[in-house]
Amino acid sequence: MFEFIGFVRRNWTAFNPPQAAKAADALRIGLLGASNIAPLAIIGPAKSHPEVIIAAIAARDENKAQAYAKKHSIPVVFKSYQELIDDPSIDAVYIPLPNGLHYEWALKSIKAGKHVLLEKPSTSNADEAASLFRHELLKQPNAPVLLEAFHSRFHPAWQAFLSLLDPPNITSAHASMVLWDGTFPNDDIRFIYDLSGGTLMDLGTYMVLSLRQMLGTEPEECLEAVPRLMPKGWDQKCDQAMKAKWRFPNGAIADIEVDFAGKGAYGQPRIRFPRCSATHREVVVKDSSLPAGREHVMVKTITFWNQMLPTLWHRIDILEAHTIRNINDKKAIKTWTEKSYKKEYVWADQGESKPAGEEHWTTYRYQLEEFVNRIKGREGSGCWMDGEDSVNQMAMIDSAYKKAGLPLRPTSLYK
Ligand SMILES: NC(=O)C1=CN([C@@H]2O[C@H](COP(=O)(O)OP(=O)(O)OC[C@H]3O[C@@H](n4cnc5c(N)ncnc54)[C@H](OP(=O)(O)O)[C@@H]3O)[C@@H](O)[C@H]2O)C=CC1
Numbered sequence: 001m002f003e004f005i006g007f008v009r010r011n012w013t014a015f016n017p018p019q020a021a022k023a024a025d026a027l028r029i030g031l032l033g034a035s036n037i038a039p040l041a042i043i044g045p046a047k048s049h050p051e052v053i054i055a056a057i058a059a060r061d062e063n064k065a066q067a068y069a070k071k072h073s074i075p076v077v078f079k080s081y082q083e084l085i086d087d088p089s090i091d092a093v094y095i096p097l098p099n100g101l102h103y104e105w106a107l108k109s110i111k112a113g114k115h116v117l118l119e120k121p122s123t124s125n126a127d128e129a130a131s132l133f134r135h136e137l138l139k140q141p142n143a144p145v146l147l148e149a150f151h152s153r154f155h156p157a158w159q160a161f162l163s164l165l166d167p168p169n170i171t172s173a174h175a176s177m178v179l180w181d182g183t184f185p186n187d188d189i190r191f192i193y194d195l196s197g198g199t200l201m202d203l204g205t206y207m208v209l210s211l212r213q214m215l216g217t218e219p220e221e222c223l224e225a226v227p228r229l230m231p232k233g234w235d236q237k238c239d240q241a242m243k244a245k246w247r248f249p250n251g252a253i254a255d256i257e258v259d260f261a262g263k264g265a266y267g268q269p270r271i272r273f274p275r276c277s278a279t280h281r282e283v284v285v286k287d288s289s290l291p292a293g294r295e296h297v298m299v300k301t302i303t304f305w306n307q308m309l310p311t312l313w314h315r316i317d318i319l320e321a322h323t324i325r326n327i328n329d330k331k332a333i334k335t336w337t338e339k340s341y342k343k344e345y346v347w348a349d350q351g352e353s354k355p356a357g358e359e360h361w362t363t364y365r366y367q368l369e370e371f372v373n374r375i376k377g378r379e380g381s382g383c384w385m386d387g388e389d390s391v392n393q394m395a396m397i398d399s400a401y402k403k404a405g406l407p408l409r410p411t412s413l414y415k
Pocket residue numbers: 032033034035036037038041058059060061064095096097098099101119120121149151189202
């Protein structure tokens with residue numbers, strides 16, 4: 001009952017956040033495009049941030065921008081993306097454009113001296129990511145801050161989950177999410193190759209990041225990648241679903257499954273709640289009560305339920321599979337499991353300095369906190385995604401497209 005009340009209160013407040021009075025030196029952020037995601041990813045989170053003002057929007061159609069600005073109380077409308085990034089009163093831009101336009105508009109914004117919060121996936125492929133994140137302009141003193149908006153990694157629950165893992169001793173890992181057909185129409189930007197669509201580029205990015213973060217390193221090889229293409233008549237260079245498997249340097253095998261049109265038995269819609277899990281190498285548990293010739297071993301599996309939107313609800317399951325067995329023939333004498341659970345909506349006490357956070361803060365709000373901290377030169381929670389991380393993320397995505405025999409998403413012609 002208390003948990004249900006907490007769930008309702010947390011989620012109601014997440015979507016109706018308290019309004020903070022704005023500081024005189026608040027960052028003025030402009031939005032490129034009247035996107036579907038901005039209200040959740042930045043307009044809402046900015047409300048409770050005293051140092052952020054959503055100051056302007058630009059859309060390809062000015063009337064659309066005006067209507068969006070009115071709905072979301074955005075004071076200034078620009079006629080084009082370029083006009084917005086050229087305006088000296090704008091400090092930073094949020095780029096939630098189709099994936100294929102990320103590179104061009106991020107680079108244009110950086111050239112205009114703006115800080116950039118860039119939607120995931122950062123670019124269309126690893127080559128683009130390398131040219132963007134290793135750009136000379138980002139190496140200058142006082143260079144703009146560029147962040148791939150991988151919101152989920154900024155949440156305390158995700159960090160708590162990672163802290164329970166022992167990456168060198170992980171033997172297998174898994175991450176998956178399956179949605180029902182029709183969540184997005186077949187002509188959505190997500191499924192258009194020329195805009196760098198594909199399910200691996202969308203849901204897949206979260207699962208790829210989950211594996212990379214759980215293993216704490218980059219894969220050696222993509223062992224398998226099996227796409228299901230969009231239905232006939234739709235873009236045949238886009239995957240509607242993807243299953244892929246990699247080998248990591250410690251020998252761990254890690255796989256993902258993502259699907260935008262899950263079907264179960266008899267064609268019934270199938271969904272799979274976002275999750276990821278890691279299983280560790282068997283360890284011997286010291287047990288002085290055992291007779292000679294016997295040993296006690298344990299295998300630990302840790303699962304995170306809802307790594308994508310943990311504020312809504314999440315759970316970390318710690319499962320220990322114990323066995324008492326003969327040492328010589330490995331015959332099991334007794335087996336049992338022990339389970340415990342963890343949730344973490346705010347940072348656990350870390351002594352003197354606890355990073356900012358509230359139970360109702362979404363992943364996007366935690367991310368915005370760190371984006372601002374970085375721009376203002378403050379330490380913050382320590383969560384960040386640096387440029388090389390974003391390049392490696394795209395390299396792992398590319399490796400699956402290559403293995404699947406699909407073309408890499410197209411590189412922008414913008415220089
Ligand atoms: N972090 C997260 O949780 C989420 C992130 N995303 C990411 O955000 C980005 C945008 O997603 P979403 O908001 O769902 O997308 P939308 O379908 O809302 O499109 C975003 C904007 O793209 C602009 N646009 C520019 N060129 C084109 C074009 N050729 N065709 C279609 N649109 C164009 C439109 O701008 P205009 O208004 O100027 O016409 C539109 O408003 C993607 O990169 C996606 O991966 C998406 C959902 C969740």
